[in-house]
Amino acid sequence: MGPVAIGVIIGIIVLVLVIVVLNIKIVPQSKAYVIERLGAYSTTWQTGIHFKIPFVEKVSKTVSLKEQVVDFPPQPVITKDNVTMQIDTVVFFQITDPKLYAYGVERPISAIENLSATTLRNIIGEMELDHTLTSRDVINAKIRVILDEATDAWGIKVNRVELKNILPPPEIQDAMEKQMKAERQRREAILRAEGEKASKILVAEGQKESQILAAEGDKQAAILHAEAVKEAKIREAEGEAQAIVAVQEAQAKAIALINEAAPKDGYLTIKSLEAFAKAADGKATKLIIPSELQSLAGLASVKRLSAFFVLAKQKRAAEAGSSKNFSCLFVFILPQKRRFVKSCNPLPRVVLSIRRCFEMSNMTALVSCFARYYHTKTDEAKIFDDPLAGEILSESEKNAIAENMKNGIAFFDPNYSGGDPLGRVMNGFIAPSVIARSAFCKRHMKNEIRLGARQYIIAAAGYDTSGYKIDRDIKVFELDRPEMIEDKIKRIDEAGIDRENISYVGCDLGKGFIPALLNAGYDPKERTFFSLLGISFYLTQDEFARCVKILFENSASESALVFDFPNDRNCTREQKNRLLAGGAGEEMKARYSHTDIERIAGEAGALIYELADSGDIDRDFFKAHNEMKNTEPILAPEGVSYCLMVKKDGQY
Numbered sequence: 049m050g051p052v053a054i055g056v057i058i059g060i061i062v063l064v065l066v067i068v069v070l071n072i073k074i075v076p077q078s079k080a081y082v083i084e085r086l087g088a089y090s091t092t093w094q095t096g097i098h099f100k101i102p103f104v105e106k107v108s109k110t111v112s113l114k115e116q117v118v119d120f121p122p123q124p125v126i127t128k129d130n131v132t133m134q135i136d137t138v139v140f141f142q143i144t145d146p147k148l149y150a151y152g153v154e155r156p157i158s159a160i161e162n163l164s165a166t167t168l169r170n171i172i173g174e175m176e177l178d179h180t181l182t183s184r185d186v187i188n189a190k191i192r193v194i195l196d197e198a199t200d201a202w203g204i205k206v207n208r209v210e211l212k213n214i215l216p217p218p219e220i221q222d223a224m225e226k227q228m229k230a231e232r233q234r235r236e237a238i239l240r241a242e243g244e245k246a247s248k249i250l251v252a253e254g255q256k257e258s259q260i261l262a263a264e265g266d267k268q269a270a271i272l273h274a275e276a277v278k279e280a281k282i283r284e285a286e287g288e289a290q291a292i293v294a295v296q297e298a299q300a301k302a303i304a305l306i307n308e309a310a311p312k313d314g315y316l317t318i319k320s321l322e323a324f325a326k327a328a329d330g331k332a333t334k335l336i337i338p339s340e341l342q343s344l345a346g347l348a349s350v351k352r353l354s355a356f357f358v359l360a361k362q363k364r365a366a367e368a369g370s371s372k373n374f375s376c377l378f379v380f381i382l383p384q385k386r387r388f389v390k391s392c393n394p395l396p397r398v399v400l401s402i403r404r405c406f407e408m409s410n411m412t413a414l415v416s417c418f419a420r421y422y423h424t425k426t427d428e429a430k431i432f433d434d435p436l437a438g439e440i441l442s443e444s445e446k447n448a449i450a451e452n453m454k455n456g457i458a459f460f461d462p463n464y465s466g467g468d469p470l471g472r473v474m475n476g477f478i479a480p481s482v483i484a485r486s487a488f489c490k491r492h493m494k495n496e497i498r499l500g501a502r503q504y505i506i507a508a509a510g511y512d513t514s515g516y517k518i519d520r521d522i523k524v525f526e527l528d529r530p531e532m533i534e535d536k537i538k539r540i541d542e543a544g545i546d547r548e549n550i551s552y553v554g555c556d557l558g559k560g561f562i563p564a565l566l567n568a569g570y571d572p573k574e575r576t577f578f579s580l581l582g583i584s585f586y587l588t589q590d591e592f593a594r595c596v597k598i599l600f601e602n603s604a605s606e607s608a609l610v611f612d613f614p615n616d617r618n619c620t621r622e623q624k625n626r627l628l629a630g631g632a633g634e635e636m637k638a639r640y641s642h643t644d645i646e647r648i649a650g651e652a653g654a655l656i657y658e659l660a661d662s663g664d665i666d667r668d669f670f671k672a673h674n675e676m677k678n679t680e681p682i683l684a685p686e687g688v689s690y691c692l693m694v695k696k697d698g699q700y
Contacts, residue, residue: 067102070102071099071100071101071102072097072098072099072100073093073097073098073099073100073107074096074097074098075093075094075095075096075097075098076095077095078095078112078113078114079095079110079111079112079113080092080093080094080110080111080113080143080146081093081098081107081109081110081111081146082107082108082109082110082111082146082147082150083100083105083106083107083108084105084106084108085101085104085105086104089108089147089150089151090105092146092147108150109146109149109150111143111146111149111150112143113142113143113146114142115140115141115142115207116140116141116142116143117138117139117140118138118139118141118157118160118161119136119137119138119212120136120137120138120139120161120164120165121136122134122135122136122213122215123135123136123137123165123168123169125168125169125172125173126169126172126173127172127173127175127176127177127180128173128174128175128176129176129177131177131216131217131220132217133172133177133180133214133215133216133217134213134214134215135168135172135211135213135214135215136211136212136213137164137168137191137209137210137211137212138209138210138212139160139164139195139206139208139209140206140207140208140209140210141160141199141204141205141206141207142204142205142207143203143204143205144203144204144205145203146203147203148201148202148203149202149203149204150203152201152202152203153201153202156199156202156204159202160195160199160204160206163194163195163198163199164191164195164209167190167191167194167195168187168191171187171190171191172187175187177216177220180214181214181216184211184214187211188208188209188210188211191209192206192207192208192209195209250676251676254428254429254676254677255679257428258677258679258680261468262467262468265467265468265471266466266467269466269467269468412510412582413510413511413532414445414449414511415449415478416482416510416511416582417437417440417441417510417511418437418441418445418446418449418450419474419478419479419482419483420432420434420437420479420482420483420486420513421434421437421438421441421446422450422470422474422479423474423475423479423482423483424437424438425438426471427475427673427677429672429673429676429677430673431483431487431669431670431673431682432483432486432487432490432669434486434513436513436516436517436543436545437511437513439543439545440511440513440536440539440540440543441511441539450470453469453470453473453474453478454469454470454473456473457469457472457473460472460473460476460477461473461476461477471680475680475682479682480670480682480683480684480685481684481685481688483669483682484612484662484665484669484670484684484685484688484690485581485582485612485690486514486581487665487668487669488610488612488660488665488669488690489514489579489581489610490514491668492577492608492610492658492692493514493518493577493579493610496575496577496608497518497519497522497577499575499606500575500606501522501575501576501577501607501608502521502522502523502574502575502576503522503523503524503525503570503571503574503575503576503577504518504522504523504524504525504576504577504579505524505525505527505565505570505576505577505578505579505599506524506525506526506527506579507527507557507578507579507580507583507595508527508528508557508580508582508583509526509527509528509533509536510528510532510536510582511536511539512526512579513545514579515549515550516540516545516546516547516550520548520549521549522549523549523551523569523570524549524550524551525550525551525552525553525565525568525569525570526550526551526552526553527553527555527557527561527564527565528552528553528554528555529554529555529556530554530555533552533553533554534554536552537552551568551569551570552568553565553568557583557587557595561598562598562602565602572602572603572604573604574604575603575604575605575606575607576603576604576607576608577607577608577609577610578599578603578607578608578609578610579609579610579611580595580596580599580609580610580611581610581611581612582612583595583611584611584612584613584614584638584640585613585614585636585637585638586636586637587637587638588637588638589638589640589644589648592613592638592648593647593648593651593652596609596611596648596649596652596654596693597648597651597652597653599652600652600653600654600693600695601652601653603695604695605695605696605697606694606695606697607694607695608657608692608693608694608695609654609692609693609694609695610690610691610692610693611690611691611693612688612689612690612691613639613640613645613688613689613690613691614636614638614639614640614687614688614689615639615640615641615642615661615687615688615689616639616640616641640689642659645659645689645691649693652693652695653695653696654693654694654695654696655693655694655696656691656692656693657692657693657694658690658691658692659689659690659691659692660689660690660691661689661690662683662684662685662686662687662688662689663684664690665684665690666683666684669684670682670683670684
């Protein structure tokens with residue numbers, strides 16, 4: 049066999065191999081091949097490898113079995129009320145039968161577009177404009193059903209149809225916007241009117257209750273005053289009767305003793321002179337001496353008697369500022385003794401009375417708790433609601449504190465002219481300070497917990513109840529003297545209040561308290577919210593600055609601290625608070641300027657986030673109350689400021 053023949057054979061073999069390779073078809077996933085044999089449909093190849101007969105079979109169409117999306121351009125449609133709108137649709141479809149898709153219709157996508165346009169016009173033509181805008185789901189469902197039925201013959205399954213945009217004419221859009229604006233304005237007017245109505249009703253109800261309570265208070269005050277006057281007159285009459293009896297008995301005994309002693313004439317003469325001494329001090333300008341007293345010279349010399357007698361009338365005239373001369377004989381001089389009576393401040397009586405009722409050393413904690421209870425119970429327009437305060441105090445304690453506060457009205461309000469003395473003392477002087485600091489603390493406590501604080505520490509907690517009303521996943525630590533904590537736990541348990549998340553730490557804030565905190569479970573790496581309310585008053589500036597610094601040194605970044613402090617304004621109410629604290633044995637030691645507070649923050653590595661005075665507190669917390677009860681406003685205490693400090697995070 050020659051070389052030519054061999055070349056021909058090799059060429060034939062190569063040609064056959066090429067033809068075989070070219071006719072091996074691999075159908076990928078989610079594809080289908082429509083095969084024709086000699087121009088007629090033969091079969092549909094699914095996923096896998098297939099062999100095509102050369103020159104006999106061919107791949108007529110490659111069909112994708114995936115879900116496809118077609119976005120048709122906006123179509124003009126006319127509603128039932130003759131409004132022309134532009135609506136564009138999105139069709140989601142899938143080919144289910146490749147054979148029907150290949151041979152069913154020419155240009156199937158165009159067919160779907162035209163079919164959806166005509167169907168849309170039919171549906172929208174039966175609906176008004178407002179119905180069209182609010183019935184997208186109904187329109188989508190109708191179009192999908194119609195298209196799905198029509199495309200079954202084309203091997204197409206319509207899964208979803210969505211109206212992409214519904215665009216009314218510009219003039220219709222403008223009218224709709226005006227209608228919407230008018231409707232919003234109408235709703236605003238209705239809500240405003242309803243709010244004003246409710247406000248006036250609440251104000252009227254508050255005034256009604258206030259007038260009723262004032263009338264009842266006046267009634268009770270009148271009754272108590274009448275009873276007091278009655279009791280005083282009875283006791284005065286009884287005392288006078290007893291005094292008369294005692295004097296008469298004493299005189300009778302004296303006469304009996306004199307008679308038994310057989311007094312001499314000289315003694316009787318001296319007693320007569322004493323009687324004349326009293327007579328000379330009356331209104332008479334002349335004194336006539338009986339002849340029986342001529343023996344006076346025999347008893348003593350005139351010089352000696354002058355040590356016992358003066359011209360009484362001249363003495364009284366001099367005291368009255370008169371220069372008139374009186375003609376009067378000698379009267380008996382009695383030595384004049386003057387006793388200095390120190391003016392009595394009503395405050396010590398108030399404090400001592402309360403301390404006699406309760407063997408407690410921390411009077412400010414007791415009075416603060418009563419103030420929160422009184423505000424919660426008596427004021428319907430609450431600035432700070434604390435129902436637990438009333439459960440901690442017993443009824444006898446409440447009554448005793450109330451009575452002693454009423455007795456101290458002269459100290460708090462020297463110009464008090466009547467009404468409810470307890471309400472005047474509490475709402476005018478005691479409660480505002482307690483409520484202001486409690487409301488300030490509550491606002492920042494809730495915010496800090498929202499920002500991530502998981503620990504709440506209350507220094508000098510006293511009878512504070514804020515830790516018993518927050519989420520149980522927040523750890524609460526109450527710091528105070530051991531005896532105070534023991535008393536509080538007893539009160540909490542007797543009231544049946546849950547204290548599961550509360551840790552009590554007995555310590556002295558003036559000494560090292562961090563070890564006690566750590567032993568109680570405090571985590572210095574956890575973000576913490578500190579309350580030092582009511583503490584700065586009773587520490588020196590250096591002591592308070594050291595306390596703040598210690599807290600921030602042993603806490604995580606972004607930990608926050610709230611406290612109140614007496615500022616450098618010297619006002620009457622602040623002076624009264626100092627006197628009240630001093631009477632309770634808790635002397636106020638310092639005042640602070642804003643410069644002092646900035647210095648304390650800088651030394652502690654903290655930033656001042658809020659510095660509020662009495663005006664800020666009135667605006668933030670007391671405004672709503674005072675607008676409702678404008679005849680009985682509660683004002684934040686002057687001379688006291690409030691601060692929120694936050695530990696730096698190192699980015700400043």
